[in-house]
Amino acid sequence: MALIALAADKGSPGVTTTAVAISAVWPRRALLAEADPAGGDLVYRGVAAHGGPLDPNTGMLSVAATARRGLAAEQLWDHAQPMSGGLEVLVGLGTSEQSAGLTGLWPTLGHAFAGLAQSAHGPADVIADCGRVGADSVVVDMFPQASLVLLVARSEPENLARVRDRAGALSAKLHGAHRGAAQLGTPLIGVLLIADSGTGAKLAGQVNDMLVAAQCGARVVGVIAHDPAGAAQLNGRRRGRLDKSLLIRSARKVVGDLHQNYGAAWAQPGGPGAYR
Template sequence: MALIALAADKGSPGVTTAAVALAAVWPRRTLLAEADPAGGDLVYRGAASHGGPLNPNTGMLSIAATARRGLAPDQLWDHAQTMSGGLDVLVGIGSSEQSAGLVGQWPLLGRAFASLAESPHSPADVIADCGRIGGDGPALELFAHASLVLLVGRTTPESIARVRDRALALSAKLHGSQRGAGQLGTPLLGVLLVTDPKDSSKVVGQVNDMLVASHSGVRVVGSLAYDPQGADQLAGRRRGRLDKSLLIRSARQVSFDLNQQYGAVWAAPNGPAGGPAGGPSGAAPGTAR
């Protein structure tokens, strides 16, 4: 099993929506971690399983107060909450000012996230929403422990160009300066595009051509449907059959493709995440699997 980290270069391409959607349809037990140093959004978007609001003080903030004494992977569950629908989540810090409490702890968090797959008690994959990243920052310390880093981008020319440039810079930082190393090194790097479903195949091909030409070794691993109505349903702002939305249907395809392509590596004892393979689990009540 694995730590999957999602991030973006600039703007608001939908990293949080993508992370929640993938976590909701992931084939094994999943812990969604809001690891954005600028602050999380889920306390404002979602409700707890008991019907009330999520507690902003239980999650990354409470980890910051206790992890200086060490952090065993199973301790992550002490800071997790269950959202309405059954998704387990570590809610993010409230603001960028609170990120000072996590200084120096990001490698510790990365190791705990990656090692949760090996827990003999409550193993799970971790999908981490890392928000926007720059040239340096705490997210890079977490990425070093990930099995896969996904750069989320829209399909405007400027967004695609930024994804290409960030992929090149990130590959160089994580894998060294050898061109194309992003295809072979750990963590693996990929691009997740948020696209109009009607143009998805065409745009994915065009962006892949650009990435190939850049010699970054990074490729598009899938596309999520640009679906504002589905995003509102996922956030609880609109009623409807979430499992029938274009967003969830496309997230389910991305999840399937990622696990088909990389699942055997992630499950191998000596793979990036280690630990035994986990079988598909049934959906928690209300989750869109």
């Protein structure tokens, strides 16, 4: 069906937590890929299905070695590990220095991630945690293969200004002449806000108006609840009913809205289509 890439412009808005939450409630089989060139976090805070730690050498690092000889989508499963709870993950690089091993391979990875949905040997959607992106971010070379690029942003004014500007820069890079047009380009660029549940809906409307006025080629697609307790539960650092947390409930709504609006189009060979 899709490659969904999550990224942020600056700071620590919670991209990894959001990616894990979305992957956990995704209605189809999902593979979470820690594709942040700066390195991943799950190997340090995640627990493998067998109860022990995740293997840092099986994931993006081992995928890089395979990809230099060509990478078929179904080969991704050879490098995935199941986490406690069943979510399958490609753990990220240990350090930013290891990203040199992926030089020139990001388009290959993008093709493999997007192609996994059509694999006859284990189809799945890929949710890619791409970390922070800037003008020179190599991971952006993967974005043309995505169905949706989600920019995660907190609600402070400076963060909203940055995500507006980053959305405009990405739209210009990915869409070219499409920027500012009524029919938004492909891949779709969405903004996912991290905000208090009580103010999220109003804020989403205001930020969406700002994006439309700026003609930056992006729209708000949902709000993830700012829920430190839920995030701690998701990371295994706190006990409780995770499925009842504001974090997971908001992630379910975001995922449900995404599939309602774009799921049918993603299922077609023609691509993700336009925003409704």
